[in-house]
Amino acid sequence: MFETLALVGTGMIGGSIGLACKKSAQVGRIIGYDTNPESLEASRALGICDSIEYKLENAIKEADLVVFSTPVQVIAEEIIRAAKSAKSTALFTDTGSTKAEICKSLKTNFKNTGPIYVPAHPIAGSEKNGPTAANAELFKGKLTILCPMENTPAWALDKVSGFWQSIGSRIEKLSPEEHDGIFAFTSHLPHLIAYALAGLLEPRHIQFTAGGFRDTTRVAGSDPILWTEIFKANKGPLINALRGFQDGLNRMESALENGDFESLKAMLAKAQQFRKTVQ
């Protein structure tokens, strides 16, 4: 149980954390902070936070736990800034979709002498953004990946793990690099492909789209600014995943060109088998 929780970033993910905490009654009070006053004020109106602050320092100074749910490119700098005003006993965690770059910059700049940061990524989300898309049930039964750094104390890891579990998450632990390598394939590449496919069609095709197109491109409705930053922060592993995908496409193209439909069918059957195992 944390007495005071501060949410830095009260958009879709931060807002969902606030609503889930209200439901689980595992925090005493919630203070919100967001650089966008509209999102911040909406988060209070929607019952995500008990109170809001327009300055980061004011929002986090009494917090026992601070959750950073801003775009990935500002998480490390906000953590460093917040550490200067936070209680020395405070715990920090985040929701960023990439981990290696954030952990690398905090390893050299953030010494864990005061507040302790436990990197996290909840594997739950939506293509919508902003606090109006927040959902109290978002994390229920979903994984949250914790990426402890070399100097993360076991007790801090346990407490932050307990927090994520209190809002319904299951926990897995990975190193920041393992995390980014895996999510390049399972999340970042699918988003990139969805954008590529949705961007390929012309307006005259719209009336002829159906479930297949909608299912395959749903995540292309996600915020382009947020996702450009995720792709940028995980550029190396994403290029690696993209090359693997291009190899697969090339094999399918050759099979088609050469009329080798047995090979094509074998590739589809293998993919179908894998897809059936995904819940």
Ligand SMILES: NC(=O)c1ccc[n+]([C@@H]2O[C@H](COP(=O)([O-])OP(=O)(O)OC[C@H]3O[C@@H](n4cnc5c(N)ncnc54)[C@H](O)[C@@H]3O)[C@@H](O)[C@H]2O)c1
């Ligand atoms: N969208 C998803 O499906 C998903 C899933 C898991 C994790 N994430 C991660 O969660 C984080 C938040 O994503 P989201 O989907 O909630 O986006 P969002 O756009 O809904 O919310 C982000 C919020 O951060 C605010 N913000 C921007 N810079 C800030 C700063 N310097 N200080 C304080 N607030 C700031 C924005 O105004 C916005 O309200 C991202 O790091 C993203 O990678 C997203």
